[in-house]
Amino acid sequence: NxxxxxxxxxxxxxxxxxxxxxxxxxxxxxxxxxxxxxxxxxxHRILIDGxxxxxxxxxxxxxxxxxxxxxxxxxxxxxxxxxxxxxxxxxxxxxxxLSDEEKNRFKTIIMLGDYAFLGFRHPGRTTEYKRLFGEQKHLLSENQSKLFEAMDKCLTVKDYEEHKKLIKKIRKLVDSERNDLCKKTxxxxxxxxxxxxxxxxxxxxxxxxxxxxxxxxxxxxxxxxxxxxxxxxxxxxxxxxxxxxxxxxxxxxxxxxxxxxxxxxxxxxxxxxxxxxxxxxx
Known part of the structure; x- marks a missing residue:
């Protein structure tokens, strides 16, 4: 092909x-x-940078x-x-x-969402989540930062019910960000x-x-x-x-x-x- x-x-x-x-x-x-x-x-840097x-x-x-x-x-x-x-x-x-900042924010949100989903049962992914969030936080809006900060704490204390709720919110954020950016292209x-x-x-x-x-x-x-x-x-x-x-x-x-x-x-x-x-x- x-x-x-x-x-x-x-x-x-x-x-x-x-x-x-x-x-x-x-x-x-x-x-x-x-x-x-x-x-x-x-x-986490290899993936986000490449x-x-x-x-x-x-x-x-x-x-x-x-x-x-x-x-x-x-x-x-x-x-x-x-x-x-x-x-x-x-x-x-x-x-x-789109600007580089818009694209980098999109990539960051997707990766944080994936690390958050996997991180509850895989400590290595939790570590990558925390590192990536710390390094890319400046790209996020105030409300987005609050959501990922809540997930950061959740992954630390391992609250399963809270994790499910936050994952749902993050998935909605990913979809919303994707749709908003697509409209600009x-x-x-x-x-x-x-x-x-x-x-x-x-x-x-x-x-x-x-x-x-x-x-x-x-x-x-x-x-x-x-x-x-x-x-x-x-x-x-x-x-x-x-x-x-x-x-x-x-x-x-x-x-x-x-x-x-x-x-x-x-x-x-x-x-x-x-x-x-x-x-x-x-």
């Missing part, structure tokens, strides 16, 4: 840009090499897994995740419409914003157990190839959207990513897919 191969090239260029390649012997010694110097290894690289690496792995394995109805539930990554998060992380012209919105609306009904949609999904009379078509279409638009934003991000850093006429051919292919989709739904 040309989209995936180009995404892999983009990942390599991000690796070079962020200098994320490290020797195993250095990591085992608790050191990382940055800008000609060896500095103490801090796992978030753009780690994000694309995970996106590529997920993309590859979804491509393989043939037709599977349950992939239609899993693609919601890659759609969220490829149509929302990538548009924020690599955006030229520009959807590439080859996509229609209303189609993307409808795309997520349909997913929402499906994963929340809408009986009619589930009956249609598992029905024996569903059009042939619809599952494969939906997966292919999702991978195409998420992959291309991510590529567009990563390409722009790299170019602003002085790094060129060759894509040839990939975007033009995507536009043509998407029109053909739309026609075919209409034909099988009749």
């Amino acid at each position: 040309e989209i995936l191969e180009t995404l892999k090239v983009a990942k390599e260029k991000l690796d070079s840009l962020f200098n994320t390649h490290q020797r195993i012997s250095d990591l085992r010694a608790g050191l990382v090499f940055r800008k000609g110097l060896y500095i103490p290894l801090k796992s 978030y753009e690289v780690q994000f694309l690496s995970m996106f590529n792995d997920f993309f590859s897994e979804m491509m393989n394995g043939g037709e599977n109805l349950f992939k239609e539930f899993a693609i919601r995740t890659i759609a969220e990554m490829g149509l929302k998060d990538s548009q924020i992380i690599y955006s030229s419409d 520009k959807t590439p012209k080859i996509f229609r914003t209303e189609n993307i919105e409808a795309f997520f609306s349909a997913f929402s009904h499906l994963i929340h157990g809408n009986i009619i949609l589930l009956t249609d999904l598992f029905g024996t009379k569903r059009p042939k190839n619809r599952n494969r078509l939906r997966i292919t279409w999702t991978l195409m638009i998420t992959g291309v959207n991510t590529l567009i934003h990563v390409k722009g991000f790299l170019e602003r850093k002085g790094v060129k990513l060759e894509v040839g006429d990939l975007f033009e051919r995507f536009d043509e292919a998407s029109k053909e897919l739309a026609k075919y989709w209409e034909s099988i739904e009749k």
